[in-house]
Amino acid sequence: MCNINAAGVTGNIATSLQRFFNGSLDPFVRDLIPTSVTHLVLESEGMGPYDKALDALFRHFRAVRRSQLPNLQEVHIACKQAADNAYKQQCNKIVAEGDREGVVVRLQPFGFSSVNWDG
Known part of the structure; x- marks a missing residue:
């Protein structure tokens, strides 16, 4: 479990990622x-x-x-019906990439009132 605020990324995460990390994922993953x-x-x-x-x-x-x-074994991502199309497409792409890497990716249509982990 990690806290995004403790890692120094504040405000809108997408904007922070683009500005702070200049499109490079490595520092984000390593630090967060x-x-x-x-x-x-x-x-x-x-x-x-x-x-x-x-x-x-x-x-x-x-x-x-x-x-x-x-x-990493499993990822749950909120992907609600009201989400915009670009977000839904990105979620579907992640499901496919996770499958190729042996990581279970589950899209949650209603949020996370309860998360059931595999195993």
């Missing part, structure tokens, strides 16, 4: 998500630039997973 993380939950309304945040977080997923998130 510990290598010991096995299960990850990402919650968003799916409106505005959140598709860009997902793109930044999961860009080069194969390399990032192997080098910085080797223990």
Whole structure:
């Protein structure tokens, strides 16, 4: 579990990622998500630039997973019906990339009142 505010990323995460990290995912993953993380939950309304945040977080997923998130097994992402199309497309892309890397990615249509982890 990690706290985005404790990592120094404040305000809109998509804007912060683009400005602070100049499009490079490595510092974000290394500083925000510990290598010991096995299960990850990402919650968003799916409106505005959140598709860009997902793109930044999961860009080069194969390399990032192997080098910085080797223990990652499962990801839950809020993907509500009201989310914009760009966000939904990014969510579907992440499901496919996770599948290729052996990471279960579940899209949650209603948020996270309860999350059931595999196993």
